[in-house]
Amino acid sequence: MSAPLRLDLDGDALVANWRWLGARVPDAACGAAIKANGYGLGAAAVMWRLADAGCRDFFVATWAEAERLGPLPEGVTLSVLHGVRAEDMGVALAHPARPVLNSVDQVRRWREAGGGACDVMVDTGMNRLGISAAEATSGLLDGLAIETVLSHLACADDPNHPLNARQLADFAALAGRVGARRRSLANSAGILLGADYGFDLVRPGIALYGGVAGPGGESVTPVVRPMAQILQMRDVPEGQDVGYGATWAAGRPTRAAILNVGYADGFLRALGASGFGRLGDAILPVIGRVSMDLLTLDATGAPDAREGDWVALDFDLPRVSQASGLSQYELLTGLGSRFERRWC
Numbered sequence: 355m356s357a358p359l360r361l362d363l364d365g366d367a368l369v370a371n372w373r374w375l376g377a378r379v380p381d382a383a384c385g386a387a388i389k390a391n392g393y394g395l396g397a398a399a400v401m402w403r404l405a406d407a408g409c410r411d412f413f414v415a416t417w418a419e420a421e422r423l424g425p426l427p428e429g430v431t432l433s434v435l436h437g438v439r440a441e442d443m444g445v446a447l448a449h450p451a452r453p454v455l456n457s458v459d460q461v462r463r464w465r466e467a468g469g470g471a472c473d474v475m476v477d478t479g480m481n482r483l484g485i486s487a488a489e490a491t492s493g494l495l496d497g498l499a500i501e502t503v504l505s506h507l508a509c510a511d512d513p514n515h516p517l518n519a520r521q522l523a524d525f526a527a528l529a530g531r532v533g534a535r536r537r538s539l540a541n542s543a544g545i546l547l548g549a550d551y552g553f554d555l556v557r558p559g560i561a562l563y564g565g566v567a568g569p570g571g572e573s574v575t576p577v578v579r580p581m582a583q584i585l586q587m588r589d590v591p592e593g594q595d596v597g598y599g600a601t602w603a604a605g606r607p608t609r610a611a612i613l614n615v616g617y618a619d620g621f622l623r624a625l626g627a628s629g630f631g632r633l634g635d636a637i638l639p640v641i642g643r644v645s646m647d648l649l650t651l652d653a654t655g656a657p658d659a660r661e662g663d664w665v666a667l668d669f670d671l672p673r674v675s676q677a678s679g680l681s682q683y684e685l686l687t688g689l690g691s692r693f694e695r696r697w698c
């Protein structure tokens with residue numbers, strides 16, 4: 355079945371971004387965070403593409419996400435960042451993925467079940483998930499088969515934030531005392547902080563998908579291009595209004611294009627004010643309010659626009675983020691299920 359809206363996904367750009375990130379931390383392996391359906395792109399498709407390029411370490415948030423991936427590529431390991439709740443144990447013991455144990459209860463639960471290989475998250479100042487340094491060195495972890503010890507940076511997108519160096523030092527001191535085979539600290543922004551942050555394994559997400567994670571991160575290539583089809587063209591006479599609430603009035607005779615995309619697809623109302631599409635060389639600004647399933651553009655500058663044409667929606671992540679107040683993460687993960695995802 356053909357959908358009137360699609361995401362054009364650039365597989366070469368995805369792989370190029372993964373290689374570029376890996377080259378920032380030459381002594382570390384470069385993994386990939388593919389939680390939240392691969393930040394909206396499609397987690398299994400991202401995993402298979404990156405596995406073909408040589409990526410061996412993948413991260414999802416939950417066991418439901420792990421199961422949805424289907425069979426894992428040969429030689430690949432998957433870590434489940436949220437660890438094991440009591441309700442997860444059946445699935446977790448049967449699945450090839452490893453839990454990232456985050457709390458004392460999770461450690462005990464995994465050990466009592468004889469769970470085998472696992473990862474462990476230690477908190478170094480973010481106060482989100484993870485056991486404390488004191489817990490990590492208390493004997494709690496003795497005898498566990500720990501593959502990777504992880505921590506997570508709170509402020510890596512701000513290279514001047516003093517917490518970065520503090521977390522780096524605390525993690526370096528602690529990681530050696532946890533009997534793990536590998537150490538992993540950096541997300542995308544952490545990689546940009548420098549090779550010191552690489553340790554043995556890095557876990558980028560947003561930058562793989564074209565997000566600019568921080569200063570120096572502009573070299574990534576965009577991966578996601580949302581496209582929507584024109585359902586109708588109409589002439590709006592001068593002085594008439596467009597859309598819900600009649601928030602936009604035509605100051606001149608206007609040719610309007612009605613697109614098959616709306617806030618239910620992740621094109622939120624906050625993107626309306628500064629949003630635009632492109633048809634050939636023409637820029638088509640959003641006019642009026644974004645509807646649930648529809649979006650109206652001023653196509654006066656594109657006299658050739660016709661019903662059925664595909665319009666590329668502006669999705670420059672840093673710029674759209676700046677203009678809308680939504681984070682690049684929110685922009686990507688909000689992309690809805692009605693888009694047909696097409697890799698090219």
Ligand SMILES: *Cc1c(COP(=O)(O)O)cnc(C)c1O
Pocket residue numbers: 387389435506540541542543557558559560561
């Ligand atoms: C989401 C996540 C990542 C990836 O973060 P990005 O900022 O998208 O690169 C890495 N590690 C953990 C623990 C995460 O939750």
